[in-house]
Amino acid sequence: MEQLITVENLHKSYGSKTVLDEVSFTAQPGQIIGLLGPNGCGKTTLIKILTGLIKDHTGTVRINNEEPGAYSKSIVAYLPEKTYLPDWMRPVDAINYFADFYKDFDKDKAIAMVARFGLDMKQRVKTMSKGQQEKLRLLLVICRNAQLFILDEPLGGVDPAARAKILDLILENRAASSTVLISTHLISDVEYIFDRVLMINEGHLIVNKHVNELRESGKSVEEVFKEVFSYAW
Amino acid sequence: MLGKLLKHEFKQSARSVMLIYASAAAVILFVFFGMLTKITWIGIVGSIVLYIVALVGIVMTLVSVIKNFYDTLYSNQGYLSFTLPVKCSNLLLSKVLVSMVWIILSFVLAGLCFLVIGMNARAAAEGSMEGIWDVLEMTGLKEMLPSGATLVKLLILLVVLVLLTVLTFIGFVYFAVTLANTRLLQKHPKLFGFLIFFATYGVSNAIATKLTYSLPLSLEISTETVKLAFVAMDQSEGMLSYGLGGTIFLALVAFGLLLLTGWIMEHKVNIK
Numbered sequence: 001m002e003q004l005i006t007v008e009n010l011h012k013s014y015g016s017k018t019v020l021d022e023v024s025f026t027a028q029p030g031q032i033i034g035l036l037g038p039n040g041c042g043k044t045t046l047i048k049i050l051t052g053l054i055k056d057h058t059g060t061v062r063i064n065n066e067e068p069g070a071y072s073k074s075i076v077a078y079l080p081e082k083t084y085l086p087d088w089m090r091p092v093d094a095i096n097y098f099a100d101f102y103k104d105f106d107k108d109k110a111i112a113m114v115a116r117f118g119l120d121m122k123q124r125v126k127t128m129s130k131g132q133q134e135k136l137r138l139l140l141v142i143c144r145n146a147q148l149f150i151l152d153e154p155l156g157g158v159d160p161a162a163r164a165k166i167l168d169l170i171l172e173n174r175a176a177s178s179t180v181l182i183s184t185h186l187i188s189d190v191e192y193i194f195d196r197v198l199m200i201n202e203g204h205l206i207v208n209k210h211v212n213e214l215r216e217s218g219k220s221v222e223e224v225f226k227e228v229f230s231y232a233w
Numbered sequence: 234m235l236g237k238l239l240k241h242e243f244k245q246s247a248r249s250v251m252l253i254y255a256s257a258a259a260v261i262l263f264v265f266f267g268m269l270t271k272i273t274w275i276g277i278v279g280s281i282v283l284y285i286v287a288l289v290g291i292v293m294t295l296v297s298v299i300k301n302f303y304d305t306l307y308s309n310q311g312y313l314s315f316t317l318p319v320k321c322s323n324l325l326l327s328k329v330l331v332s333m334v335w336i337i338l339s340f341v342l343a344g345l346c347f348l349v350i351g352m353n354a355r356a357a358a359e360g361s362m363e364g365i366w367d368v369l370e371m372t373g374l375k376e377m378l379p380s381g382a383t384l385v386k387l388l389i390l391l392v393v394l395v396l397l398t399v400l401t402f403i404g405f406v407y408f409a410v411t412l413a414n415t416r417l418l419q420k421h422p423k424l425f426g427f428l429i430f431f432a433t434y435g436v437s438n439a440i441a442t443k444l445t446y447s448l449p450l451s452l453e454i455s456t457e458t459v460k461l462a463f464v465a466m467d468q469s470e471g472m473l474s475y476g477l478g479g480t481i482f483l484a485l486v487a488f489g490l491l492l493l494t495g496w497i498m499e500h501k502v503n504i505k
Contacts, residue, residue: 014416053315053504056416074318084312086304088248100237101317 003062004029004148004179005050010059012045012203019045020057021203027179029147032193034221035183036207037200038229043183044081046200047152050181051078063148074102077146081153083133087126091119091136098140109173110143130157138166142173149180155189163189191221199228234319238327243334245305249297250335253290257342260286261349268356276357280350287346294339298332299406307414307422311504321498329403329491336399386459390452397484404487404494405434411494416503437486441479448478 005027012020020042027033037043048054049061052068063072085094091114099107114121117135125133134157141149149170155163163186171193174180184190191197197214199207207214207228214224260282267275305314305328314324409430412418418425446466453462454473466476 048504051316053312053502055500055502070318070320073316076316078312078316080312082309082312084309086245086310086313093244097241100241101234101319 002029003027004064005181006060006062006065007046007050008060010046010049010057010061012042012049012054012057018203020049020200023059023200023203023205025198025205025208027181027196029177029179031195032180033182034187034190034194034197035181035200036187036197036221036225041200042203043200044152047078047150047181047183051076051150075104075147077102077141077144077149079137079141079149079151079154081156083125083137085125085133085137087124089125090122092121094125094136094140098144102144104145106143106145110139113139113143134158138169142170145175145178147178149174149178151180151182153184154182155184155186160189167193187222187225188220194221197221197224199225201229235323235327238317238319238323239331242327242331246297246301246331246335249301250294250339253286253293253297253339254342257283257286257290257346261346264349264353268353273357276353280353283346283350287343290342290346291336291339294335295402298335298403299410302328302332302407303410303422306498307410307504315502315504321502322495325407325491325495325498329400329407332403333396333399336403337395340395380456383454383456383458387454390459394480397480401483401487404490405430405437408490408494409433411497414503415497415501419503419505433490437483438479441483444478444482445476445480446478448476450477450481451475452477 003026005025007026008024010020010023011018023042023046035043035046045054049057050063050068052073055068061068064075066072089097095107095110095114098105098110111121114136117132117139119128119132119136123132125136128136138154141151151170154170155166158166167190170180182190182194191211194211196210197207198205207224211221214221217224219227260279264276264279264283267273267279304310306324315321317324409426410422412429413422413424413426449463449465451462451464451466452475453460453467454475462474467474
């Protein structure tokens, strides 16, 4: 079957510190993949490489058979952990910006979602609360009909009540053929949507399994995670 | 995509430079008000403020162009810029073109400010400025003024030189900022940015100065004409000569640095 993501022997280091070592995996269209691991294990570095924000690595990375570049960026919707919208931007500016650059961006849906989230189209990012900023960033991503969604800690600053709603939003807005890669610490909240799980430990990919395989032992993904990374506590 | 990049680049950068232009416009109106009402002190104060606005406007524009380049690529906003479905060369080209427009506009604005200062001085002197022509005639300087056709050539030359100088400055700055934000140097990007800029700009200018005087390629400027000469810069009496070696060298280096900047952005970028 055609792979949407192909990573082979990926290696990345910062000076003498190895962040990713011999990481290899593939992802098929339509899968929802959990990218799990303790802080500093290399999750965000892997995501940055997949999205083309880090280029000085060795090994092969392909998105739909192309190296990260202009083409892959046109089919990948990325939600970074960081606040990246400039202070002066308003939802109306951000929506026009995304509509101009991404052919798969659904402007009407975005406008409707601004209202649904209770955001003001004319309010500047710098005057928004943290929660409002997160909603804006999220809607910009989920209003794309992308082939691959990469979400780095999408639930990090969201209250427990809103987490399930956000996950439902992500699921209901993606096409069945699109792949979702979610990096998160909040495993128990998210694991029910995973098809596959990747666990990274000190730069090494130590678990790459379908969730059903993991659950065969009668444990949840979170329990397996705690078992694998028990040294960290 | 370049058109869309230019549109959004103008939108983003206009926020900082427009304040400068708005200030200059307000002061120009203030000076005109002084000229119309013939209130001398308004003209004097306005002229001084205009002089300051003209110089500060250029400096502020340069600072804002550099800051905008850094902020949009290498701060958190880099997550937005570097995930756009465009080639890095296009991203860079849009920033170079928009920066050139703003810098050139700041020079035009400065020129306009000085023109208004001159108009104000002439109005204050109530026509006695014609005396300047008498002084020029007495000192023989009036004969040295170029003819109309030569003046046009000189103006074209001036425009080309200003464009090349601005491109050169942008090339060196963008290269320094980009190189300082690669993995090995990005712990102290501002420090390394300054060091790289002053090192590359300083060395290149030293070489350019030598080439200006030694390379047998210059422009001979007289009151009658401006012509290309394949001789080194000649500053003998009655002859104004401009050595092209240094300018061409700097422009080529800056062009090369911009290509290198695009390559670093494409292959070595490491957004924090």
